[in-house]
Amino acid sequence: MKFSSSLKFNAVSEWWDEYIAYDALKKCIYHLEKQQHAHDHHYPDLESNEQSNLLGEDDSSKTDALFIPLLDRELKKIVLFYEQQKNELIEDFNDLEKDVEFQETLGLQGGAHYEDYEDGDEDDDESISSPRSPEGARRSLSRHRKTSSAGRQPRPSTDLSPAQRRTSISSVEELDENHPSIGRGTLGRLSRGLSNLRGSLISTASGGADLEQDHTIWNARSDYAYDTRLLYKRRITTLYISFTNLRSYVEVNYSGFRKAIKKYDKVTESALKDRYLHDAVEVAAPFTQAEKDVLNDAVNRLVEIYTKCISHGDKAMARQQLRLHQRESIAWERDTVWRQMIGRERRGEGAVHDLSGATLVHGSESALADIPTPVGKFRITKRRIAMLSAVAVLVLLLNVPILQEQAPNRCLAILSFCTVLWATEAIPLFVTSMFVPFLLVVLRVICDAEGVQLSPPKATKYVFSVMFSPTIMLLIGGFTISSALSKTNIDRILITRVLNLAGTRPSTVLLTFMGVSCFASMWISNVAAPTLCFTLIRPILRTLPPGSAFGPCLILAIALAANIGGQSSPISSPQNLIALQNMDPALDWASWFAVALPVSAVSIVLIWILLLISYKPARSPDGEGDIEIRAIRPTNEPFTAKQYWVTFVCLVTIGLWCFAHMIEDYLGDMGVIALIPVVAFFSTGVLKKDDFDNFMWTIVFLAMGGIALGKGVESSGLLEILHEIIERIVDGYTLYPVVLILSPIVLIVSTFISHTIASILLCPIAAAVGKSLPGNYSNLLVFITGLICSAGMGMPVSGFPNQTAATQENELGELYLTNIDFLKNGVPASIIATLVVSTLGFLLMQIVGV
Structure with a gap:
């Protein structure tokens, strides 16, 4: 949790205005950074429209002279409030002690x-x-x-x-x-x-x-x-809570000063933190050890009084009960805020996104029409129209015998129903996936090897046995590796050290960020990687001159590179795992890397050239000279034993995945290898139960539904029927023309719907097309389909990286990117990536022997 949020939820609501103004200080820090960078590189000052002369080059003393008075003002406010509260509480405490003594003297005679x-x-x-x-x-x-x-x-x-x-x-x-x-x-x-x-x-x-x-x-x-x-219990408890609140007030404000000055030092390259904390903060009244001893002594004496007056001499019980009252007081203080936040989410206010980047719920969705009914108005929305359309398609196809046999016809109805829901996103994608096993069993679509429909009990066992496949375990293993790399901060350490080598030339920085985004997407998923990169570029964006094209160019480059990174490793995106599930036999990691890494590298370089031509990001806004980018400073923290352990386990797991086919007689499938990081990280405390709860389970269930649907299409006989139809369509075509026909179809579909859904729908078709060709090129066409699914990045809604990039704003709340940026650059980038897959990728697959 960010400190600003932590401050909000740890503060006493009645004292909110008396805490350190952390957000205001942070804004001042960013303003000083902009002034400093503008002077260093002779950019005009935004406020005065003049060149700033406040800050000298490589001289932090002048920024300190501007920032220290702001800190002094906050410190004075906190000291005055603390003294006032402490004096009132000490007075009440002294009165309480006197009243306790008087009550003991009075005894039972006062009735x-x-x-x-x-x-x-x-x-x-x-x-x-x-x-x-x-x-x-x-x-x-x-x-x-x-x-x-x-x-x-x-x-x-x-x-x-x-x-x-x-x-x-x-x-x-x-x-x-x-x-x-x-x-x-x-x-x-x-x-x-x-x-x-x-x-x-x-x-x-x-x-x-x-x-x-x-x-x-x-x-x-x-x-x-x-x-x-x-x-007296009420009086003691109230005073105890007040003293502990005041003690927490001191601790939170000290953390606020430390965090604010640390951020100031990092942004302005100053060294103020230790000096100011030692010379100003730690000698101020609330933060001295003597004052802390006063509060601690009062708390301890209240425990003693509670022990004598309430808990009949049991000090442990007294301490336990008072702490319970304190926790309940904190919960009551926070209750309103938490209820508002949780209630807002439960009511669906604001857009909610699934992890593939698709918008699932719009709390403010406008109604197309309102139909009055006896129980109220019925709102007609696009989502409800899509849901009704899907149900209508299901009912129609179930009652119209398009195919002669019952099981394939019903499977076609289920496939069409799910396709409409997935394409329109009328309900969350993973919920649609949960319809699949239900409909397959209820409609008796599953058949045995002889084509006889299985009974519902047998069909249930079969469907659920195939849903949790080794591919799903591979997906969970990928989530585990991603979570461990992020939690131990290995991803940030490695990325910042690489970015530090990029220098200050805009073109070099742009290519480096694209490479980092692509590489990060391979291991921490193309969901988390762009978010991390967008966080790292904030200092660069803040110091750019007004109107610079480098900002939108860099944001779009990171998003496009993250999409390309989604095709680079089997665990980087769900569509790759869906492709592996449809391969027979499944491709090993070494073969995947032999094809995907060169394809991704060439695509990144070509898209980089496209962006340089389109944006000319190095040019300054006034057209005179080139801009200079502020370098990313690497973290200086050394690797810990935990980080070495995580790195070792990840490398061993990836190495075993690469040679899975050679050791399958000993370890079985890649899904078994995926258990290694799960056991290694959770058993040693690197990851906790909460980390497991936070895995992207919506993606897991989405993939499970896709696998069940694929098995239903195969078991019902529908796949065989599609195979015969496709065989007639591609009759007379050789392999490469089929690749050229299939590639644009996959690109168009994956551009307008989720990449994962595109792979669920198209990989079985590609497998059927491959089997229809002489020589059985099923795995090759499935591989090409999986790679091109990640290349669909021409629209703002095409995948999570694009969705995240489209929401990036500057300090004035203006979006960096528009739909024109995606149409002008995203569409050509998608075409380039698709051509690379269908040419270079095709040749490499032939060489590898896919």
């Missing part, structure tokens, strides 16, 4: 005036029983304390009537319901239990008072003692 207190102090009692926050509770209890110290202590009589006793317990339960820092009903349950015990004891003792002669106010069982303890 005589309890009825007077109930009749005369209703206002005070109401003020105590309805605080809405710890701060409000503390103020109301302070008022009550002053009243009590004047001689109006709660002094119940032990001979209260049953009605009066019920009134007392009722007020306690109301107090429990209204107080935010204590769990709802906690004191109510406690009061009911003690009330029953107390009632039984008093009813069996003559007079009731003689029974308690040996008890103190802190352990007696009378109504007066019980209600007194509840009052």
Whole structure:
């Protein structure tokens, strides 16, 4: 979580304006960076339209002179607020100690005036029983304390009537319901239990008072003692929460100063952090060890008082209960914010995207028409039209015998139904995939080797057995490697070190970023790789002169390169795994790399040349000279033992994948090898349960549905029928003309729908076409289809990298890219990548023997 978000959710809501203005400081840092870079390279200052003369080249002292007063202002604000809060709390704490001593002196003799207190102090009692926050509770209890110290202590009589006793317990339960820092009903349950015990004891003792002669106010069982303890429990708990909140306030603000100055040093190449923290922050009142000792001592003394007054000498119980109240107070503070965020997501407000980049839900989808019905208006939207169309296609094809045999005809209906839903994205893609096994079983599409339809129990076992295939395990193994590389920061370390070598020439920086984006997409998926790269280029984008073409050129280049990287390794994208699933036998990693790596490298270079010609990114906006790019500074952190372990396991796993066919007699399939990183990382604590929960399970279920559909097409006999039709269509064509016919079809389909869905639909067709050709080139055509699916990148919605690039904004909230950028550059880039696959890739496949 970013620190700005962490600050938001760890702050006391009532004190929000008194915390360090971290976001404002960050904006000032970026403004100083822009001024510094503009002066160094003689760019005009954006605000004054003049050349900045505030900052000298390689001189951080002038930026320090501008930034330190901002820090001083925040520090002064925090010190004043801390002193005010601390003094109030210390005063309340001292009053609490005096009241505890007075109560001990008074003992059980104060019950005589309890009825007077109930009749005369209703206002005070109401003020105590309805605080809405710890701060409000503390103020109301302070008022009550002053009243009590004047001689109006709660002094119940032990001979209260049953009605009066019920009134007392009722007020306690109301107090429990209204107080935010204590769990709802906690004191109510406690009061009911003690009330029953107390009632039984008093009813069996003559007079009731003689029974308690040996008890103190802190352990007696009378109504007066019980209600007194509840009052002091509330006061102690409220003060404890206030002190711990103030202690947290100090810690969060210290972290804020450290984070802000660290970012300032990194951006402006200064060395202010250690000096300012030592000379200014750590000597200020809230952050000194003496002040920390004051707060810690008050907290510890409150635990002691709670131990004596409430927990009958059990200090461990006292500490446990107070911490529980503290946690519940924090949860109450955050409850509204979290509920708003979660409720917004559950209501579907704002676009929700699946991991393949396709928009699934639009909370603000406009209605095409509203039809009044007896139960309200029925909204007609594009999504509902698409859903109704898919259902209509399914019902129509189930009732119209297009094919003679029942099972293939029903399978065609299911295939058409899923194709409409996948193409229109009327419902989430993985949900459509979950329709597949259901429909295959219910409609009895699965057949045995003789063509006899399987019964639903047998069909169920077959469908679910093929859904979790070695290909799915390979996908999970890829997710594990990606998560481990990201969590241990290996990806960022390697990428920043490579980018540091790129220098400052725009063309070189552009090509380097494209290579890094492509390589990262091979191992951490083309979902995470562009996001990481877009984060790394932020310092470059902030320091570009206004109107520079390098910004949009760089963003588009990263997206296109990430798409190309999606074809470079078997685990870089789901479409590659779908292609492997449709190969017989499956291709080993060494053969895949022998084809995909040269194809990707040539595509990257050609697309780089295209972008240089189209954007001319090196030229300055005024047309005079070239711009100079700020270099990316590498991280100086050395590799840790955990990072060496992750690197070792990843290299071993990839090596075994490359030679899977040679060792299949020992390790079986590549899916078994995929278990190695799963076991190695989760058993050693590199990854946790939460990391496993965060895997891209929507992609897993999407792929499982695609595999089930493919097996259904094969088992039902539909594939054989398609094979005969395709054989007649390609009759007379040799292999390469078929490649040239198939390539543009795959490109067009993958441009307008998800790459993964395109592979699910087209790879079985390519396999059938390959089997129709003399020599059985099924694997070759499936391989080409899988590679070209990643090349469909001509539209903003063509894959996740494009979707992410299309949302990148500058500091003014303006988008870097438009649809024209994609049409002008994305479409030619897609054509170039497709031609490379169908020419160079085809030759390499022939050489490798695919």
